[in-house]
Amino acid sequence: MNPWLVLGPVILLLIVLGFVTYAIFFERKVLGWIQGRIGPNRVGPWGLLQTVADVLKLLLKEDVTPKKADLALFKLAPALAFIPAFAILAVIPFTDTIQFADFAVGLLYYLALSSVTIIAILVGGWSSNNKYALLGGMRSAAQMISYEIPLVMSVVGIIMTVGSLNLNEIVEAQKEVWFIFPQAIGFVVFLIASISELNRTPFDLPEAESELVAGYHVEYSGFRFAFFMLTEYVYMFAMASLTTVLYLGGWNAPFGLTFIPPIVWFVLKFGFIVFFLIWLRGTFPRIRVDQLMQFAWKVLLPLALLNILVTALLKEVPFLGKFY
Amino acid sequence: MLRTEEMLLNVGPQHPSTHGVLRLVVKIDGEAIVDAEPVIGYLHRGTEKLAEDLNYTQIIPYTDRLDYVSAMTNNYAIVHATEQLMGLEVPERAEFLRVIVMELNRIASHLVWMGTYLLDIGALSPFLYAFRDREQILDLFNELCGARLTYNYMRVGGVKWDAPPGWIDKVGSFVEYMQKQMVEYHGLISGNEIFKQRTKGIGVYDRKMALDYGLSGANLRVTGVDWDLRKKQPYSIYDRFTFNVPVGKTGDLYEKYMCRMNEVVESLNILQQAVNAFPAEGKIMGKVPRVLRVPEGEVYVGIESPRGELGCHIVSKGKDKPWRLKFRRPSFYNLQILPELLRGQNISNLVAILGGIDIVLGEVDG
Amino acid sequence: MLGLVKGLGITLKNMAKPKVTYKYPDEPLVMPDRFRGIQHFDPEKCIVCNQCARICPTDCITLTGKKHPDPEQKGKVIDTYDINFEICILCDLCTEVCPTEAIVMTNNFELAVYSRDELFKDLNWLHNNNTHIRSENSTNLMPKAGGKAK
Numbered sequence: 096m097n098p099w100l101v102l103g104p105v106i107l108l109l110i111v112l113g114f115v116t117y118a119i120f121f122e123r124k125v126l127g128w129i130q131g132r133i134g135p136n137r138v139g140p141w142g143l144l145q146t147v148a149d150v151l152k153l154l155l156k157e158d159v160t161p162k163k164a165d166l167a168l169f170k171l172a173p174a175l176a177f178i179p180a181f182a183i184l185a186v187i188p189f190t191d192t193i194q195f196a197d198f199a200v201g202l203l204y205y206l207a208l209s210s211v212t213i214i215a216i217l218v219g220g221w222s223s224n225n226k227y228a229l230l231g232g233m234r235s236a237a238q239m240i241s242y243e244i245p246l247v248m249s250v251v252g253i254i255m256t257v258g259s260l261n262l263n264e265i266v267e268a269q270k271e272v273w274f275i276f277p278q279a280i281g282f283v284v285f286l287i288a289s290i291s292e293l294n295r296t297p298f299d300l301p302e303a304e305s306e307l308v309a310g311y312h313v314e315y316s317g318f319r320f321a322f323f324m325l326t327e328y329v330y331m332f333a334m335a336s337l338t339t340v341l342y343l344g345g346w347n348a349p350f351g352l353t354f355i356p357p358i359v360w361f362v363l364k365f366g367f368i369v370f371f372l373i374w375l376r377g378t379f380p381r382i383r384v385d386q387l388m389q390f391a392w393k394v395l396l397p398l399a400l401l402n403i404l405v406t407a408l409l410k411e412v413p414f415l416g417k418f419y
Numbered sequence: 420m421l422r423t424e425e426m427l428l429n430v431g432p433q434h435p436s437t438h439g440v441l442r443l444v445v446k447i448d449g450e451a452i453v454d455a456e457p458v459i460g461y462l463h464r465g466t467e468k469l470a471e472d473l474n475y476t477q478i479i480p481y482t483d484r485l486d487y488v489s490a491m492t493n494n495y496a497i498v499h500a501t502e503q504l505m506g507l508e509v510p511e512r513a514e515f516l517r518v519i520v521m522e523l524n525r526i527a528s529h530l531v532w533m534g535t536y537l538l539d540i541g542a543l544s545p546f547l548y549a550f551r552d553r554e555q556i557l558d559l560f561n562e563l564c565g566a567r568l569t570y571n572y573m574r575v576g577g578v579k580w581d582a583p584p585g586w587i588d589k590v591g592s593f594v595e596y597m598q599k600q601m602v603e604y605h606g607l608i609s610g611n612e613i614f615k616q617r618t619k620g621i622g623v624y625d626r627k628m629a630l631d632y633g634l635s636g637a638n639l640r641v642t643g644v645d646w647d648l649r650k651k652q653p654y655s656i657y658d659r660f661t662f663n664v665p666v667g668k669t670g671d672l673y674e675k676y677m678c679r680m681n682e683v684v685e686s687l688n689i690l691q692q693a694v695n696a697f698p699a700e701g702k703i704m705g706k707v708p709r710v711l712r713v714p715e716g717e718v719y720v721g722i723e724s725p726r727g728e729l730g731c732h733i734v735s736k737g738k739d740k741p742w743r744l745k746f747r748r749p750s751f752y753n754l755q756i757l758p759e760l761l762r763g764q765n766i767s768n769l770v771a772i773l774g775g776i777d778i779v780l781g782e783v784d785g
Numbered sequence: 786m787l788g789l790v791k792g793l794g795i796t797l798k799n800m801a802k803p804k805v806t807y808k809y810p811d812e813p814l815v816m817p818d819r820f821r822g823i824q825h826f827d828p829e830k831c832i833v834c835n836q837c838a839r840i841c842p843t844d845c846i847t848l849t850g851k852k853h854p855d856p857e858q859k860g861k862v863i864d865t866y867d868i869n870f871e872i873c874i875l876c877d878l879c880t881e882v883c884p885t886e887a888i889v890m891t892n893n894f895e896l897a898v899y900s901r902d903e904l905f906k907d908l909n910w911l912h913n914n915n916t917h918i919r920s921e922n923s924t925n926l927m928p929k930a931g932g933k934a935k
Contacts, residue, residue: 125800126543126544128800128804129544129796129797129799129800130543130544130547130548130799131547131548131551131799131802131803131804131805131806132547132804132805132806133804133806226426226428227428230450230766234450296541296543297541297613299541300767306436306766306767306769306770307766308434308435374793374796374797375793376543377543377544377796378542378544378607378789378792378793378795378796379541379542379611379613379789379792380537380540380541380542380611380613380614380617381540381541381542381613381617381767382613382616382617383616383617383765383767383768384450384765384766384767385765385767386616386617473842476840476878477840477841477842477878478842479876480842480874480876480878481842483876544796544799548799551805554805561816561817561819561820562817562819563819564819565817565819565820565821565877565890565919566820566821566875569874569876571876571877571878579877579881579924580819583817583818583819603795606791606792606794606795607791607792607795607796608792609788610787610788610791610792611788611789611792612786612788612789613789615788704924
């Protein structure tokens with residue numbers, strides 16, 4: 096048996112855990128800088144071990160389960176949320192050589208599997224037997240299902256251009272021009288929908304602190320809470336990777352700067368998207384739940400459809416056609 | 420037809436956006452509010468009753484703790500009422516100092532409101548920007564009277580401390596700094612489309628309703644009623660300054676926000692004038708007897724606190740302690756309209772509307 | 786959309802601005818002179834006039850006097866003087882009325898303790914709290930030559 100079959104995912108898990116640790120740290124630092132503060136700086140040099148300490152604290156905490164919760168589901172939900180989040184990482188091509196599974200319907204696999212988490216959130220919100228959690232779970236389900244549609248629709252333009260659902264081929268197709276340029280409308284729709292899928296500001300309604308306290312994970316504590324947190328940031332990792340792969344040319348170097356290794360390019364683009372997400376969080380207020388739905392169905396979906404139409408039309412135009 | 424059930428949701432007293440210990444018992448149908456009932460009293464300390472056992476100087480530190488976001492105006496309410504009843508003259512310099520600290524406190528209070536309101540709506544950074552700028556005001560107060568929140572600064576007949584050297588200039592430079600900051604706030608918040616979406620056309624009530632509920636302050640002015648006690652019943656030396664009273668038209672949350680932001684600008688105007696006209700010297704305490712025996716009688720004074728009409732009603736029986744003291748606490752009266760505004764709204768609008776009223780629980784509960 | 790972009794610009798600009806936080810527990814926070822911190826008490830100056838205990842809005846000061854040890858001298862000297870910092874609100878009224886500046890404010894403000902009992906501070910503790918004493922205190926000073934206060 097190929098040892099990489101086992102070792103690879105373990106290494107990836109460690110990398111992802113490292114990313115989550117430092118994404119949380121980086122988020123807190125950037126928010127601090129935006130707000131005229133220093134951010135965490137007490138644990139370790141420059142506060143680098145802050146998240147480690149936080150996670151250790153969570154692990155040591157008592158595992159509180161509400162008396163009237165549906166125990167089986169309550170315990171299942173965090174695992175159910177995390178497994179698809181990690182599983183989708185398999186298809187992301189980090190560079191032309193680092194990828195775990197290269198199969199024909201990679202994009203479809205990603206989009207389909209990521210929606211399983213909605214069920215976990217709903218289960219978690221419902222089984223907690225808490226009104227805030229229930230409201231958060233319901234909001235979450237409604238929001239994520241609604242935004243799944245523009246998200247899928249917005250990438251159809253790319254699929255039409257490349258003629259494949261394979262993420263490797265999509266990256267290969269961006270050797271000349273990144274899809275962010277010909278697919279500008281699609282990119283905007285994808286970006287907005289992906290932020291919404293990630294439940295991040297300005298679409299962080301499911302866990303709207305000021306309204307629902309913490310939303311679906313209000314009753315979770317300790318390790319189970321850590322799992323939900325982990326899921327959230329693993330999705331951030333996955334979504335930033337996917338955005339890089341789909342629209343920013345993946346590992347491709349811009350302006351022919353090929354002497355810099357592809358993985359560095361990938362990390363740079365990826366890091367920029369993560370920073371952008373945090374930057375948004377530091378700036379925007381939260382959108383309201385009914386406006387959120389209207390926005391998905393009345394603005395984003397028509398835009399995504401328009402993008403498909405434009406792509407289909409431009410494909411036939413002589414000069415522009417080569418970009419599509 | 421699907422059978423739906425109404426659900427009783429307890430918002431508070433431990434909830435991030437009830438601004439303290441307000442509890443709302445909300446009946447909801449899905450996310451729509453059917454009915455809401457505020458439950459208050461978690462922070463009741465019985466200030467009015469306590470005051471019956473305290474002499475007039477001792478009451479002043481207690482008023483600091485009513486509306487703890489703008490303690491200077493509370494200080495002024497009690498000392499002003501006592502002075503009225505005793506017929507005391509207050510030196511000019513003391514009046515100037517009082518106006519300066521009250522207007523600074525109004526700005527501080529509106530900044531707190533603005534920051535926490537944006538936090539309610541979901542924006543994180545404006546809160547810290549607002550507190551960063553408020554910090555400068557608190558530092559000024561700290562230098563003037565030795566405390567950042569519970570000032571205990573005014574005394575019957577004057578103020579406790581004269582301005583330390585250079586303090587007035589610091590106020591002047593703060594005014595300039597703040598005028599620059601206002602541009603940043605407008606850029607960050609006022610033009611933000613999401614903020615507009617969240618606040619425009621929400622929580623609307625008309626002039627009649629506002630008057631019926633006895634609203635005051637920005638909550639009243641937002642419906643177009645030009646009512647500011649600093650103009651209508653000038654107290655202290657407010658008649659010497661020129662300033663506008665910002666009023667709204669439609670009475671929605673966005674206008675409430677704009678009203679309060681414009682009030683900050685007007686307060687800066689007043690401060691500018693007060694700093695320029697500040698008397699070079701003079702006493703800070705008038706002729707006050709050593710033991711304050713207030714003649715028998717009653718007095719009511721209303722002053723414009725950041726939240727509305729702050730009234731102080733003293734009934735004296737000629738002792739050194741009031742026989743009965745009553746504060747008309749604006750947050751308490753403004754809160755009464757909440758159930759009316761919440762009916763039929765969405766849960767997300769709950770925090771936006773509640774935040775828009777600008778309550779301070781120390782004042783609501785008294 | 787323009788408002789959103791403008792907001793992003795403002796937050797980005799603020800990232801580069803200097804930080805405004807204090808390094809508080811690492812570096813002591815310097816308070817202005819008038820800051821109302823924990824009182825310092827000087828038993829030598831006290832004339833046991835009870836004014837501080839009477840003006841205190843929360844009744845947190847308890848004091849007892851005893852006869853002057855020297856039978857030649859009139860008046861009393863302080864015996865015990867306690868402030869209960871569980872209820873003291875540091876309102877400054879006691880120092881304001883003290884005719885001899887026996888009780889004065891300091892700039893020290895760190896009062897955190899593990900037990901409530903420790904908040905009950907006695908004469909010795911208050912006397913030893915003698916750093917950062919405020920320069921101006923009483924507005925009710927007795928004339929130097931003695932006799933009745935003005």
